[in-house]
Amino acid sequence: MKNLTLVDEIGIQRDNIMQLLGSEKPQKSIPLKLFLALCLNLLIAPTVYAASSGSVSRTSSYAIGLLLIVTVALAIYLLVAMLQPQRF
Amino acid sequence: MTSFESSPSLTPPTRGPRSSRKHTAKVDTTGLYTRAIRESFIKLDPRVMVRNPVMFVVWVGTIITFITILSPNLFGSVPGQNQQVYNFLITLILFFTVLFANFAEAVAEGRGKAQADALRATRSDTKARRLSPKGVVEEVNSTNLRKGDLVKVIAGDIIPADGEVLNGIASVDESAITGESAPVLKEPGSDIASSVTGGTRILSDELTIRVTADPGQGFIDRMIALVEGAERTKTPNEIALTVLLAGLTLIFLVVIAVLPLIANYRGSPVSIATLISLLVALIPTTIGGLLSAIGIAGMDRVAQFNVIATSGRAVEACGDVNTLILDKTGTITLGNRLAEEFITVNGHTQQAMAKVALAASIFDQTPEGKSIVSLANRLGAKIDFDESKSEGVEFTAKTRMSGTNLPDGIHVRKGAVDAIKGFVRSRGGNLTPELDAAYEKVSRLGGTPLAVCQENEIYGIIYLKDIVKPGIRERFEQMRRMGIRTIMLTGDNRITASVIAAEAGVDDFIAEATPEDKMRVIQAEQAENKIVAMTGDGTNDAPALAQANVGVAMNSGTQAAKEAANMVDLDSDPTKLIDIVTIGKQLLITRGALTTFSIANDISKYFAIIPAIFSAAGLQSLNIMGLASSQSAVLSALIFNALIIPALIPLALRGVKFKPLTADQLLQNNVYIYGLGGIIAPFFGIKIIDIIISSVGLK
Numbered sequence: 001m002k003n004l005t006l007v008d009e010i011g012i013q014r015d016n017i018m019q020l021l022g023s024e025k026p027q028k029s030i031p032l033k034l035f036l037a038l039c040l041n042l043l044i045a046p047t048v049y050a051a052s053s054g055s056v057s058r059t060s061s062y063a064i065g066l067l068l069i070v071t072v073a074l075a076i077y078l079l080v081a082m083l084q085p086q087r088f
Numbered sequence: 089m090t091s092f093e094s095s096p097s098l099t100p101p102t103r104g105p106r107s108s109r110k111h112t113a114k115v116d117t118t119g120l121y122t123r124a125i126r127e128s129f130i131k132l133d134p135r136v137m138v139r140n141p142v143m144f145v146v147w148v149g150t151i152i153t154f155i156t157i158l159s160p161n162l163f164g165s166v167p168g169q170n171q172q173v174y175n176f177l178i179t180l181i182l183f184f185t186v187l188f189a190n191f192a193e194a195v196a197e198g199r200g201k202a203q204a205d206a207l208r209a210t211r212s213d214t215k216a217r218r219l220s221p222k223g224v225v226e227e228v229n230s231t232n233l234r235k236g237d238l239v240k241v242i243a244g245d246i247i248p249a250d251g252e253v254l255n256g257i258a259s260v261d262e263s264a265i266t267g268e269s270a271p272v273l274k275e276p277g278s279d280i281a282s283s284v285t286g287g288t289r290i291l292s293d294e295l296t297i298r299v300t301a302d303p304g305q306g307f308i309d310r311m312i313a314l315v316e317g318a319e320r321t322k323t324p325n326e327i328a329l330t331v332l333l334a335g336l337t338l339i340f341l342v343v344i345a346v347l348p349l350i351a352n353y354r355g356s357p358v359s360i361a362t363l364i365s366l367l368v369a370l371i372p373t374t375i376g377g378l379l380s381a382i383g384i385a386g387m388d389r390v391a392q393f394n395v396i397a398t399s400g401r402a403v404e405a406c407g408d409v410n411t412l413i414l415d416k417t418g419t420i421t422l423g424n425r426l427a428e429e430f431i432t433v434n435g436h437t438q439q440a441m442a443k444v445a446l447a448a449s450i451f452d453q454t455p456e457g458k459s460i461v462s463l464a465n466r467l468g469a470k471i472d473f474d475e476s477k478s479e480g481v482e483f484t485a486k487t488r489m490s491g492t493n494l495p496d497g498i499h500v501r502k503g504a505v506d507a508i509k510g511f512v513r514s515r516g517g518n519l520t521p522e523l524d525a526a527y528e529k530v531s532r533l534g535g536t537p538l539a540v541c542q543e544n545e546i547y548g549i550i551y552l553k554d555i556v557k558p559g560i561r562e563r564f565e566q567m568r569r570m571g572i573r574t575i576m577l578t579g580d581n582r583i584t585a586s587v588i589a590a591e592a593g594v595d596d597f598i599a600e601a602t603p604e605d606k607m608r609v610i611q612a613e614q615a616e617n618k619i620v621a622m623t624g625d626g627t628n629d630a631p632a633l634a635q636a637n638v639g640v641a642m643n644s645g646t647q648a649a650k651e652a653a654n655m656v657d658l659d660s661d662p663t664k665l666i667d668i669v670t671i672g673k674q675l676l677i678t679r680g681a682l683t684t685f686s687i688a689n690d691i692s693k694y695f696a697i698i699p700a701i702f703s704a705a706g707l708q709s710l711n712i713m714g715l716a717s718s719q720s721a722v723l724s725a726l727i728f729n730a731l732i733i734p735a736l737i738p739l740a741l742r743g744v745k746f747k748p749l750t751a752d753q754l755l756q757n758n759v760y761i762y763g764l765g766g767i768i769a770p771f772f773g774i775k776i777i778d779i780i781i782s783s784v785g786l787k
Contacts, residue, residue, distance in 0.1 A: 055164075056164045057164075060163060074145060075342065078141055078337050078338040082331050082335050082338070085334070086322060088138075088330060
C-alpha cells in the first residue's frame with residue numbers, strides 16, 4: 001500500500017470534511033439567511049461608516065450596508081437566472 | 089386508421105363549413121377580470137415573484153422605496169423638499185408596475201382556468217342504465233361503470249362515460265366539449281360517428297354504448313389535466329429571452345449601483361428612491377411583465393380553435409415550422425368522396441358492374457362504401473345472396489382492398505387498381521388495356537379509381553369523386569410566402585395525386601403512400617434541420633406523431649395517437665394544422681415585437697431621466713424633452729413605464745396582426761413599427777405626463 005504524504009492526507013481530510021458538511025447541510029430557511037445577512041452587515045457597516053469620514057450617521061451606515069447586501073444578492077440572483085433560466 | 093385515403097377517420101364531421109363555425113368552447117369568462125385583479129395581489133408573494141427576474145427586481149425596489157417613505161434620510165441625507173411625498177409616489181407607481189404585470193399574467197391564465205372549470209362542470213356524476221350480460225337494465229352511478237360495460241342512453245340523458253356506439257342512431261350535443269352547438273349524428277360502424285364522450289348529452293332517440301374508459305381516465309379528465317397543465321414549463325424561446333432580460337437587468341443594476349459614487353464625487357448626491365426609479369425605468373419591464381402573458385395567450389388562442397396543446401413548447405414550435413405534411417382526404421380535399429360513376433370494362437353492362445360493386449361493398453361501413461351501395465341501388469342492383477352466410481373482408485393498408493366472400497365461395501373485391509390486378513392475376517385472370525384507360529381517365533379527373541372484380545374477372549372502375557377545398561390554394565400560397573413547404577401524402581395513384589397537387593398548389597406530394605411513409609418523410613426533413621408538423625389519428629400514426637416536432641391528433645382518433653401527439657384537435661379537422669401554424673408564428677412575432685418595443689423604450693427613458701437627475705453635473709443640455717424638474721422627470725418616466733404594461737395587455741393577449749410575409753420582411757416591419765415606435769412613443773408619453781404633473785403642482 002502506498003504511503004500517504006502530508007499533502008495527500010490534507011486532500012483526503014478536506015474531501016471528508018466537505019462530504020460531511022454536504023451530507024449534514026441543513027435546508028437554509030429564510031430567517032437563517034436573514035440572520036446571516038445581518039451578521040455580515042456587522043462587518044460591512046463599520047467599513048461604510050469609516051469610509052464616509054463621518055458624513056453618514058451610524059444608523060445610515062447599517063442601512064447602506066444592508067442595501068449593498070441586497071444589491072449583491074440581486075446580482076447573484078440575476079446571474080443564476082442567466083445561467084439556469086429553466087428554474088425561473 | 090387503415091390507409092390515408094380509405095379511412096374516413098380523417099374526414100371532419102359534417103358540421104358545415106369551418107369558416108361559419110365558432111371555435112370557442114363554452115367557457116364562462118364572467119368575472120375573469122375580478123378574478124385576475126385578486127390573482128394579481130396573490131402573485132405578490134415573493135415565492136411567485138421570484139420566478140420573474142425583471143419584475144422581482146422591481147418588487148424589491150418597491151419595498152426599499154417603501155422604507156424610504158418612513159425614513160427618507162435612512163440611507164443618508166438627500167437634498168430636496170417633500171421627500172416623503174416623492175418617495176410615496178414612486179413606491180405607488182412601482183407597486184402598480186408590479187401589479188399590472190401580475191394582472192397581465194392573471195388575465196391570460198384566467199381563460200385556461202375557466203376552460204378547465206367548464207370541462208369540470210360536465211364531469212359531474214350521473215346515473216347510468218347498465219345492461220347486464222342477461223340484458224337486464226340496472227341503474228348505477230356513472231363512477232361505478234368500468235371499461236367494457238354496456239349502457240343504454242335515451243334522449244335527454246347525459247352520456248355517463250366515454251364509449252363506442254354498438255346500436256342505434258341518435259343526435260348528440262357535444263357543445264360542452266367542442267363549443268359547436270349543432271348536434272352530431274352518432275351511429276355504429278364509423279370511426280368518428282361511433283365514438284361518444286362522457287359528459288355530452290343525447291338529444292334524440294337512444295343508443296347502446298360500450299364503455300371504453302374507466303372513471304377518471306375519460307376524455308374530459310385528460311383534457312382538464314392538459315388545460316390546467318399543473319406547472320407551465322418555459323419554452324426554448326422564453327428561456328432565451330429570460331437570459332437576455334436577466335442579463336440586461338444585471339448590467340443596469342451594476343451601472344446604477346456605481347452611480348452614487350460618481351454622483352457624490354460630482355457633488356450632486358442622488359436619493360435611493362431616484363436611483364431605484366432610474367433602474368426600473370431602464371430595465372426591460374414591459375416585456376418582463378408581459379412575457380408569460382404572451383406565452384399563455386398563445387396557448388389560449390390555440391384552445392379557442394378547439395385545440396388542446398400539451399405544452400407551450402408545442403405552440404411555439406408551430407411558429408418555427410418549415411414543413412407541413414398533410415393528408416389529401418379531408419385536409420386538402422373535402423374528404424366526403426362519393427361514388428360518381430361506374431366505368432365498365434371487358435364488355436360488362438352497367439347493371440352487372442353495379443351488382444358486383446354492391447356485393448363487394450355490402451359490409452363496407454365507410455362513407456365511400458355506403459355511396460357505392462347507394463349508386464348501385466340507383467342502378468337497380470339487388471342482393472341475391474344470404475348476407476348472414478357471407479363474410480365481409482375488411483380493408484387493410486397491406487391488401488389495399490376490401491370485399492365479400494359470398495356463400496357459394498365466390499370472392500368479390502374492390503380496391504386500389506394495382507391490388508385488384510394482383511388479385512385477378514393470382515386467380516389466372518387476364519388484364520386488358522381497357523382497364524388502364526379507364527383508370528387513367530378517372531385519375532386525370534383528380535378522382536380516385538377503385539377497380540371491382542369477381543374472382544378472376546374485372547368488371548370496371550368506380551369513379552370516387554373528391555373536390556379540392558375552396559381557398560386551399562391561397563392558403564398554401566401564404567405558406568410558401570412564409571417559407572413553409574407543404575407535402576401532400578395520399579394513398580392514391582401518381583396521376584390522381586399529381587392532378588390534386590397541381591390544383592391545390594402543394595409543393596410536393598407522395599403518391600401511394602403507406603402510413604410508414606409519413607415517418608420516413610418526417611425523418612428525411614428533420615435530417616435537414618427542418619421543423620415538421622403533421623396530423624394523424626390512427627394507432628399506426630402514433631410513431632410519426634411522436635417523431636414530428638408538432639403532432640396534431642384528431643379527437644376522433646385512437647388513444648395511442650392522442651398520447652403520442654402534442655396537440656389534440658377537438659373538432660377532428662386536419663385543416664386546422666394550417667391555423668395552428670399561423671398562431672405559432674403570431675406568438676413568436678408578438679413576443680419579438682414587444683421585446684423590440686420594450687428595449688427601444690429604454691432609450692427614450694434614458695433621455696428623460698439622466699439629464700434631469702444630473703443637471704447639476706452639466707447634462708442639462710441633454711434634456712431635449714424640456715422636462716420641468718428632476719422629480720417630475722423621474723415620476724413621468726415611471727408612470728409611463730407602469731402604464732405601458734396595461735396598455736399593451738390587449739396586444740399581448742390578442743397577438744400582433746399576422747401577415748404572411750418572409751422572415752426578412754417581418755423583421756423589417758418589426759423594426760419600423762415597434763423599434764422606431766418604441767423610441768418615439770415615450771418621448772410624447774413622458775412629455776404629456778410631465779406637463780400634467782407640473783400643472784397639478786407635483787414638480
